[in-house]
Amino acid sequence: MPRRKIRLFDKKPLPKPVSEAQCGAEEANQVWSDVKLDRRSRDNGRVTISDLSQALSLTKGTVSRALNGYPDIAETTRVRVIRAANAMGYRPLSHAQAIKTGRSCSLGLVIQLSEHDAHRPFLAEFLAGLTQAASKEGWTLTVATAENDADTLRIMRDLVVHQKADGFILPRVLWDDPRIASLSGEDTPFICYGRPRNSKDMSYFDVEGEAAMAEAVSYLADLGHRRIAYIGSAEYYAFSHMRRDGYKAGIDAMGLGFDPDLMQEGALSPEQASAATRRLLALDTPPTAIICATDSLARGVYDVANELGLAIGTELSVIGYDGSPEASAMWPRLASFAVDTRKAGATLGEMFIARIRNPNAPVAQHLIRAEFRPGGSTGHPKLTPEQLVRTLAQRGATQNT
Amino acid sequence: MPRRKIRLFDKKPLPKPVSEAQCGAEEANQVWSDVKLDRRSRDNGRVTISDLSQALSLTKGTVSRALNGYPDIAETTRVRVIRAANAMGYRPLSHAQAIKTGRSCSLGLVIQLSEHDAHRPFLAEFLAGLTQAASKEGWTLTVATAENDADTLRIMRDLVVHQKADGFILPRVLWDDPRIASLSGEDTPFICYGRPRNSKDMSYFDVEGEAAMAEAVSYLADLGHRRIAYIGSAEYYAFSHMRRDGYKAGIDAMGLGFDPDLMQEGALSPEQASAATRRLLALDTPPTAIICATDSLARGVYDVANELGLAIGTELSVIGYDGSPEASAMWPRLASFAVDTRKAGATLGEMFIARIRNPNAPVAQHLIRAEFRPGGSTGHPKLTPEQLVRTLAQRGATQNT
DNA sequence: ATTTGATCCCGAAACGCTTTAAGCTGCCAT
DNA sequence: ATGGCAGCTTAAAGCGTTTCGGGATCAAAT
Known part of the structure; x- marks a missing residue:
């Protein structure tokens, strides 16, 4: 025996x-x-x-x-x-170990190129955080790029089969993310950056976009704004849900009364944000302030304001989100919420390695806050909505001649 | 026998x-x-x-x-x-091969964080190119980050010893690059993005910054500008040498007469570019156009112009370099030279793999051109240098009261 | 005095792949 | 016949690591 x-x-x-x-x-x-x-x-x-x-x-x-x-x-x-x-x-030698253990001690990151520029400036910091966490544990970061969703899935499978990656960090998670469905099916470990639909029993890390948006509303309300609009991104992004909910919550909390007309969602590019801005300014009672789900959407607002001769910061207040260099490139500087992307990467890296080391530990869920960075793009409303309408009509008239 | x-x-x-x-x-x-x-x-x-x-x-x-x-x-x-x-x-399984061959089929990229933001937007595209080339050959990209030069060397050595990388792509090469010295010493393969001091017998890929700068000069000269200034970056970057030489060559070619006062070098940040701009505008015969070695330096020029109430594109023309999203975020849109960063990455990746496959092939050296992207930031000079001086004095006076 | 059970360590066999040395065919020239 | 030589294939030895079954030792329990 x-x-x-x-x-x-x-x-x-x-x-x-x-x-x-x-x-x-x-x-x-x-x-x-x-x-x-x-x-x-x-x-x-x-x-x-x-x-x-x-x-x-x-x-x-x-x-x-x-x-x-x-x-x-x-x-x-x-x-x-x-x-x-x-x-x-x-x-x-980690790959000598890998031959037996099947673990190559490297975390995978597949970045998707088709996604709108949003995440571009973010990348360097994110990588910094990830690699920092990785190398602290003697791990390594394997990066790949994909053109679309199908591509991403294929590449991830490939990386896992060939043991180039032990699992994945999923950046910019979608509300219904195909990657999650796929990875849960095979049992490849992964950790989300963001909170997808059924995130209750998933490991994730996220920045509280909802808190930021609520804070933006209250900041603007404190300045005296009553008509505060929101331009949101596409619904398939998980963050869109959070930020939109935050905006609504802020409106409620400040007792401003939610007006569906003031909420324009689905803008993916500055151009689409411009269109949304025009719609907002054409309202009978236009907003005196606009909150954007991302900095790059704010660029669209700026473009329209410049075109219409509307002074940003006085005649129209704008707040973005991301704290990107783009935001400081704008004039006047865009008020925005800075996200500590490096920390995000580092935390995700640590969480991931911990997960691999002990796969049956309970899920880990971390949240951090985004930090408000004031800028010249906000101010007390110089005009009431009614005055704004008149001003626009007037300038539009002179412009068209 | x-x-x-x-x-x-x-x-x-x-x-x-x-x-x-x-x-x-x-x-x-x-x-x-x-x-x-x-x-x-x-x-x-x-x-x-x-x-x-x-x-x-x-x-x-x-x-x-x-x-x-x-x-x-x-x-x-x-x-x-x-x-x-x-x-x-x-x-x-590449790591099973590696155990015998010592080659892990992965190319290393160590990105240094301390470098000024210049290269940030560039990263995603660059990675895209690299990973694309890599995965086409079944290779993989291993990314690490470092805080400073010493760190970089240490990390690279580490990656090679532990066979996480077969060699390196060196982005943003310096004029006297410590990485090159170090890697040549051990015999780790590498390929430069950029042309360092003694690049004759090195493999490199680069964008012809010199051609772009010369083109910028001729473009502005054709618009009627005679006083064309240049704001350059730090001398330790290899590209600074190329772009500066290109500017000079352009000035010569157009017969404008080189004036050392019009060449301000060593600017690393928008702020330093702002300082340089103030120096330029304080000259007895100030420039009516400014060429910047990078887009982010142009931001500094914009800031000063906005501050002084100088209209960009008419009263002061500006041209940048990089074709970054930042450039299109500016108002008016910055004329710039777009670099096909993805192609750069792809080419470097291919060159690298080819080099590993056949180490005693002759060095490979590739150059591509940057493509000029016009923008609202240039135009016929509305003011002569003398008028510019007067305008500045006048506006400065009103502003100071 | 024997069994039992820990505790600690060993030898050997994997793992998936490359590479070396050696073997087995035929064939041509002796 | 014999030797030599191609040309092709096999057998086996690594590479650096983990893992498995078991052996040795010693103390405690029968």
């Missing part, structure tokens, strides 16, 4: 490798001075596990088990091994 | 794997219908080389040699193998 076969540890929560810091590395150099320190394998300068095991007079298996925190290794041995590993500068 | 030992092929120019396209894959399905198509290894859905060799009744070695283009395999066998590989959907 092979009673011994019972494993003390379950398969899934794989033992977290012991970090170097846990054993005083500086001391190690002296302790192990008797070990032939530069016992390196022939060709390149790498120290292999064989070198290490030989130096320690242990077998490779034992060394590996010691380093990977298996429980059937004496604590003293473990310490010995870890010290020697530090002293000799041993670090396992 | 083991005469047989002579290898017909040298070690270095490793045989290029035969592409799938070379053997009609659609036909293959029928030809190999007798083969058990879904002979897959037990756990996951991958087809391994063992499955393939078993199906073909060949040994793994033969299959490998056939696929890797070794010359001592009969052509008929090779075709058989390739067909079967396509039919069964076999693709080698």
Whole structure:
């Protein structure tokens, strides 16, 4: 009866490798001075596990088990091994591990190009955060690009099958995201940036767009605005739902009375935002302030204002969202909500690695706030809606002659 | 005497794997219908080389040699193998190959964060190009970020030692780039985006900034401008040298007479560009047009112009470089030179992979042109330099009261 | 004195792939 | 016949790591 076969540890929560810091590395150099320190394998300068095991007079298996925190290794041995590993500068070759474990220690990111420019400036910071989190754990970031949804799914599958990525960070999550459906089906780990439709039992990280929008409303109301409009993005983005709800909540909270005419959704480009702006300004009681779901939509508002000779900040107030460099490029500077994209990336990276290390941990859900950045694009309303109508008529008349 | 030992092929120019396209894959399905198509290894859905060799009744070695283009395999066998590989959907696991070959089939990109925002919008397109080229060859892109030069070197070394990257694309190359010095020392392959100091015998890809700047000068001169200034970036960027030289060449070519006062270099941020602009406008004979080495510098010019009440496009013409979204966000739209960043990435990726495949090929050097994109920021000079001086004095006076 | 049970470590076999050395055909020239 | 030589294929040894079954040791329990 092979009673011994019972494993003390379950398969899934794989033992977290012991970090170097846990054993005083500086001391190690002296302790192990008797070990032939530069016992390196022939060709390149790498120290292999064989070198290490030989130096320690242990077998490779034992060394590996010691380093990977298996429980059937004496604590003293473990310490010995870890010290020697530090002293000799041993670090396992991740793809040599991958061959057996199937884990390549790299997180995948597939960015979709067709999405509107919105996320472009955001990318560098996001990557920074991700890679920072990754490299802290000795992981790596594998990036791919795709043209469309189908492409994305194909590429992700490919990356997983060829073990180039252990799972994915999903940026700019959609309300009904095909990636989620697909990845849940196969069981590839992933973490969302954003909250899709049924996010209750998913791991995600997000910025509270709803809070920002509500804050925007209250900020403008405090300035004296009563007619505050909202230009939203396409409904298929998850963030659109959050921000729209935030706007509504803000309107309610300030007791301004929700007017569906003031809410223009579905704008994807500055041009479409321009069209929305024209619709808003053509209302009988036009808004004196416009909140945009993204900075790039605000650009469309600016364009129309410039065209109509409407002074931004006094005659028409505007607030954006993203805190992009684009926002500071505008004149006057666009008031916006800055998102700490780098932190977002870093958090997502950490969450992801933690998830891989312990796949049956409960889902993790993190939220942070966006920080309001005032700008010259807001001010006390110089004109009432009625005056605004008259001004527009007047300027339009002179312009058309 | 083991005469047989002579290898017909040298070690270095490793045989290029035969592409799938070379053997009609659609036909293959029928030809190999007798083969058990879904002979897959037990756990996951991958087809391994063992499955393939078993199906073909060949040994793994033969299959490998056939696929890797070794010359001592009969052509008929090779075709058989390739067909079967396509039919069964076999693709080698790159990290399993890496363990023996040391090549992980991934190109590394370390982006440095401290660099001024200049390159931010550029990133997404660049990545798109790179990953596109990479995935076409079954390669992968590994991205890391670094805070400073030392960090970059450390990270690159690390990536190479742990075989996470076979070499690097160096974006935004410096005139004297520490990365180049370092990588040449170890013999890690790399390719530059840009032309550093001694680029004669290096592989690079670049956009002809010099041509663009010369074109800008001639464009403005054709509009009637005679005093054309230049605001340049820091000298340590390689591109600064090119663009500056191009500006000078343009001035010469148009016979405008080079005036050192009109050339302000070393501006890294919009703010520094603003300072440069003020210096230029304070000259006895100020310029009526300003060419900026980057779009973001142009933003500084816009800021000063707005502040001084100078109408861009009529009273002061501006041209930028990069064709960034920032440029179109400005009002009026900034005339600029659009760089096809995606193509840049794609070309660099291809060049890199080619280089790895055949390390002793001669260096490859590619240049493309930037495309001029007109905008409202240029026009016939409405004022002469003298009138400009008077206007400025006048407006300055009213503004100061 | 024997069984039991831990605890710690070892040897060996995977993993998927490449590469080397050696083997097996034929064929031509001795 | 014998040797030599192509040409093609196989067998097996790595590569660096994990994992599995079991062996040795020792203390405690029978």
